[in-house]
Structure formats: C-alpha cells, structure tokens
Amino acid sequence: MSRRGESVLEPPSGSANIPAMSDTDTSVTRSMVKQLLAAPGPCPEVRVQGWVRTRRDTGAFSFLEINDGSCLANLQVIADAVLPNYVMEVAHLRTGASVEVVGELVASQGGGQAWEVQAREVMVHGHAEEDFPLQKKGHSMEFLRSIAHLRPRSNLFGAVFRVRSRMAYAIHRFFQERGFVYVHTPIVTASDCEGAGEMFRVTTLDGESLAAGKDAEDFFGKPAYLTVSGQLEGETFACALSNIYTFGPTFRAENSNTSRHAAEFWMIEPEMAFCDLAGDMDLAEAMIKALVDDALEHCAEDLGFFAKFVDKGLLERLQFVRERPFARVSYTEAVEILQASGEAFEYPVEYGHNLQSEHERYLTERHFQCPVTVFNYPREIKPFYMRQNDDGKTVAAMDLLVPGIGEIVGGSQREERLDRLRANLATHGLSEADYWWYVDLRRYGTVPHAGFGLGFERLLMFVTGVGNIRDVIPFPRVPGWAEF
C-alpha cells in the first residue's frame, strides 16, 4: 500500500499540500489524469479528482470517464456494482458530475487506453442536474458561447485554453530569454487621442454632469479612458531599459462585428531602443516561429484535436511556418504583385490605399503561400508616430500577414527626430501639448527605436485553427454582449 509521497507516480509540483478530500481514505495524494495516462507502470493506489464526461453501464459495473482538465484525454474508471454507493449514487452519475476516485491503476483490458483505474471508492462531490447542457456530441460553437461558464469542460475549449495558457508562457519566455523587460503600462489613460480606435470612457460622473461636460469634476480631473495601446508608454521605458515588452488587456469601442474583433483583447507590444525596421521585422518573425515551435512541441495532443475537428490543414501549416523563411516585400512591390495577378478583386489595388483583406489574403495564401511581411507603407495611411523614410513618400511601417487570419502583427520604426515628429503631429491635427511627455523623449537623448503589436487572440486563432476570436478568449466582450 503506498503512502503519501511514495507513489510510483511523480506528483505535480505543489500538489503535496493539497489535502485529500475523501472521508475514509487519506493515504494517497491526488494524481492528475495526465500523469496517470503517462504512467510508467501500474500503481496499487491512486487518487483522481475530476468531472464525469460519460458513464456506460454493463450489468455488473460502470465505466466512468473522468476529465480534470490536465489533458484532452479522459481517464477510464471501473466502478463495480459492489461499491456501497453504487446503486444510490454511482449508477446515477451523469455527464458533468464531480467525483473523487481512489483505486488501483491497472493496465486496461479494453482497447483505446493503456491504463484505467479500478475504483475502490467513488465519492460524489456534486451531481449534475439532468439538464446539464453539455452532451457527448453535437454542439455548435454558437451554443457553447451562450454557456461560456461551462464550455471549458468541453474537449475543444479545454484544449483552446490550455494552448492559450501555454502561449502566454511562451511569449514571456521568448522575451525574457532575450533580455526584454516586462513593463505594465496603464490600463486607464487620460490621453484621449492615441489614435488607435474608439475608446471606452472611464468616469465617476453621473449622466447629468457628464452631459454638462464637467470634466474637471471627474475622478482624474479630466476625461479618462481604457487603453487602446500601451505603445506610447512602452516607448518611454524602451528609452531607459532598452528592450521592453508589454502584455496586457486592451480595449476598443469600435462597433466591429466580425470573427476577428473583440472589444476587450490582449496584446503584446515589444519596443526596442537602438533598433530599426529591419530589426523589428526580424524580431516579429522570430517570435511567430518560436511560438509555433513551442505549440508544436508542448501542445501536441491539443493541436492534434484541432487538426482532426477544426482545421484539417493545421499541422501542415504550422510545420511550414516553423521551417520555412517568411517572405518580405515592400508595399510598392506588393501593389505591383497584386496588380499583375490578374485577380478580379472586389476593391481595386491602387498605390496609396490600404491593402484590403482580400489583398492581404491573396498575398499570403495564394502568391507566397507563407507568412509575408509587408513594409514601407505610404505615409498618408499610417499614424503620426511612424518614422518617415528618406524617399519622402513612405514610413518605416510593417505588417506581418499569415494565411487564414491576415494581419497578425503591425509595427514600425518610430519617428525619433524632434522636428519630424512635431511636423507629423501637426499634419495629423494633433496637439503637441497632449503629447508633451512623448515629445520629450526626442528632446532628451533620443534614439532610433522600433516595436510592434501582436494580437494575442489572433495568434491563438492562427495556432489552433479556431475561426472566431470569441472562441479563443474565456469570456468574450463584443458589441451587445458582456455576459458572464
């Protein structure tokens, strides 16, 4: 009989302090399903805690499939009819119930799984009422969205959110290993003209005072908003710590109703001092490759599930991205390629206009058939902070396009020359007084610097093949929907 800490199974770090919850048997610590399924050999006593995915009865006993979120696969438990609570409890377990099982880990007699647990005790923590909405099959993504509090218990969403967690970790690892400093830029900002989109106002004023424009009486003494980008604040830290990155929530009040937009999303924004556009593009491409590589290595089971049920070509595409070089073309070249393509685009391709979704997709999916970085855009279609090139026509901007998603990274070298920045502010109709601290960076030891923004959810869509941003964020916020 094994005792606490003597299991042949290595307990997960930290689990030794989790108290056993059984009334009658406290001699063995909890194992996660993932550990048990990878067990090197049988084990006389294990403890599992999780949720019932399905129950099948065969006369003398029941099969219970238990999932605890540690991995995609379930653990099969054999619950014999001689168990004291079999008739009253075990035989009535439905999908969704929470249980704790103590028993013996043995080689499975059936096919389909290497190991199973012969239960000595099945403790029911909570039955699932008979209207538990998750079934063993056949749910639409739309329905699952309406039960966002339960959907993490489905195979697909368990996999999505394990990958989300891993990718967040991989992003921090990527930057930390390269000496980047993680900066927490503010979520509430008083600069009302960051220029990246419509903003949510944050206020303590009542409706009347708000309508009367009594901004001076507001909490911050002037209008405040939720951030649409940490870039400007990020630049101040890059101009001190050299290489920094942010990773936090971002808010846009745009009335966007698409599968690629959310009102609240997470963004990663690195910023590098003493760096030009080429270095910026190098970093963006290295990051995408590193993240894809990490997912392939550490999320293989979950990616396999996506490849089977969500996106048949997923693994092929990810391996391609990991192994092949990315294409890189100037905006001018991209326009020429599109004009020479002979494609009948809905919107005409014309120098000086933004590339439309259909143009971006043609470049990455048809022409190059790999991720493409497009750089040096006409200055007229880009924001004030981007650095003007010597040709007088373009700015040092870049967009990284990937198949299936389109733009996943947008970045630029920043205008570090004081006179040019002032001129840009004027051209864009922005007041220098509102950006006094941003302009100051150019007065006190200015340096060439560059950075980009990566939409975390768009990265997840790319890595998982999931087609809607609402399905890669735990509780999506979109126009008209803030449930949960």
Add this chain to the structure above:
RNA sequence: UCCUCUGUAGCUCAGCGGUAGAGCGGGUGGCUGUUAACCACUAGGUCGUAGGUUCGAAUCCUACCGGAGGAGCCA
C-alpha cells in the same frame, strides 16, 4: 454601421398553406468490458416576438429582437 443567411423539443436539425417529427440528451428496464456503447419503452414544444394575408399559418408578408458569415476599421 452595411450586405447576405438564419431563429421548430435541453442540443443538432427535418417539416415550408391543412390537427407538430427524427436523432442525440433525460427517465425506466435490459445487457460481465464498454469506447459519441448497445436494445426496448417513455416523458418533453403556445414552432424568436408583435402585427397582417387566409376558411385555415411553423409554413406567405411586414416590423422588431437574437444568432451566424462577409465587408469596413483594426490587433
């Protein structure tokens, strides 16, 4: 915000002018090892809402509400 499609049982959908259907899920019973188990029986719906056309509307028309896809904007 615009365009298109869509809203029938808990879920996925069929029915498209003549008294509401299936599969799954739920309940009951059966089955010595199942794998979205299987077999039998059974409960369950004022057909998104409000008007209109008609002898008669889930079905046709209008408006509104919800959902999806595409576009714009972007990450």
